[in-house]
Amino acid sequence: MKLDLSVLNREQLEAVLHQEGPALVLAGAGSGKTRVITYRIARLIRDGVKPENVLAVTFTNKAAAEMRERVGHLVGRGGRKGLTVSTFHALGHKMLRECSDAAGLMPRFSIFDQGEQIGTVKRIFREVKIDDRRFDAKKVLAAISRLKNLGIAPDKAPLNDGDDYTLITKETYARYEATLRREQCVDFDDLLIKPVRALQNHPELRAYYRKKFQYLLVDEYQDTNPIQFQLLEQLCDRTGNLCVVGDDDQAIYAFRGADVEHILGFGKTFPSAKQIALTQNYRSTGRILGAANAIIAKNEKRNHKKLWTSFGEGDPIEVRSFDDAEQEAKFVADTILSAVHEGKRKHEDIAVLYRSNVQSQPIEEALRLEGIPYRVVGGMEYFERKEVKDALAYLRVVDNPNDEMSLRRIINYPARGLGEVGLEKMVAKGKELGVSLYEMLADPVADVKAKTRDALINLHALLGATRMKMATASAPAELARHVRELFEAIDFETTIYEELADNLTAAARKLENIAGIALALERFAQDPEEGAASTSPLTTFLSQVSLEGEESDDKDDDKRGVTLITIHGAKGLEWPWVFLVGMEEELLPHRRSVESVDAGDVSEERRLCYVGITRARERLWMSFATGRRRYGKVVPRTESRFLAELGETVQRMNTSATSLSDEQKDAMADDFFAKMRAKLGY
């Protein structure tokens, strides 16, 4: 295997060649962080380390996918066989599947997503007669999550001076955990906590994984939380080959429990650690870097480093003000339209970044209006749509009959004549008999109407039959066929056409989405990389869906276009041109950070701004609106304090300067469509 290391600078090379013991690479934005990790993996493999002994961890699925691909480029697809590149959560999940008994779980547990977690909390509120209008289920869930991550059991949860919230949290926490156990489900926190506990309590398991993963690499280390740190601690000792890469200036996940101290104190925790700093930026122009340096310099508590570049100054950073979000969006769309028209940039080279997901709406509308292709990252994904979740809930009950959350979702959808009252009666009766809700279906001894009774018995038979068929099926096509038969027997078609009798297009789209599940399962089961799992294909498929959502079809040219993404989602990515929209007080910095307990600490918001700026390679626009719709009402807004902090590093522009006339735009749009038609051969 040939590996050209001459493309690396001195510091990068040092990190790539480092062999034994812990290492910390402090890498500024655009300084070749991912390059260091990928080359280091390739270098280890070249020097005889077996790929299966290497573990690389990232934070997002997208980052993991990209890293897998880049390593593949260096060592070939065959060369990386056995290599583990995954997110912390996916790693924890894999370990749980491999050693479910050590973690006290059945092998076919399911994963609760956020919606199901909140649903569970709300259900408990009703059970114990807590007024869910007075108490916020989300807040309680957040408190439970905090306790879980701190390793505090429900009975040890504090009750400081009879505060209502702590009281309710304690009670709900205990029941929440009992529910998960009963239904054989885990939440996102458990995916990390349970493997850590299993490793702590089973030395032989720990020994196994330590032997397997001899070289560990962690990307975005500044965003690790205590549980993730403990997992690393279990996987290697203080002198282990743990190489972490990160940038404290890009720490933006404190809200999720991440602690920058992990990276700042790395040298103390691992005294033998080698420390390397990367400060040369290979991404952005001088002006963009100047602005980035200016904004981050306002943060007090940080590891001082200044990025530099040998690139030229480049174009000025433009700051623009608009009357409302629609005008702002129109400017973005106009600018993109003319740039692409003039052949300066392709749609794929451009991204629009914002603080919160709702901000994508006006942008989407403006882009649609001008016929600009785009793709929204995050937001309402395929697997979050109602009809898809309904259909998946059926599969989840087929896979895990204990999953009461899913069963409740589908027990009366399509309608079987079982309402709230009847359902609760059944649950109560089931508790009395010590029988699960699923088992109650077969013989609903609670007094429900005869018709309902029959429907429930039918449902039980259908689910059971499908379970049998899925268990014996081996070919992917066969699995998919059984799923299709299940959906047919449920008769989603009639239900959805009735629901949407006034909108047949929407109905057809929903049915297509449901059909897509069978297809996705078939494709998933065909993938040989997934075939290795010891559990059933359906179990692994459902887990993957909860963990990763839809497989991204990035290679699909039709799906590419301008990228719309949150700043959080954009971390680690880059584009030649970037629009940073909504540079307003209460948005960036966000209202919650200004109002929150540690009032006025906007340093994390500032880092977020820094991350946004440093995504741009050549050109950057920053904009804000002086009025914006909130809950349907227009509210006055003021520009972000961060713009003032940027001072002379950015240039204020006259708003109307590049606005296009409607005629110009129509001509451009016509031209674009003509080109597309020609390209597609119409």
Add this chain to the structure above:
DNA sequence: TTATAGCTTTTTTTT
């Protein structure tokens, strides 16, 4: 029990 009209609430950020 189910459908629906009318009321209330909602906006961080992600695995």
Add this chain to the structure above:
DNA sequence: AAAGCTATAA
């Protein structure tokens, strides 16, 4: 503006 929830009627 849109989604979620409740009270009410059928």
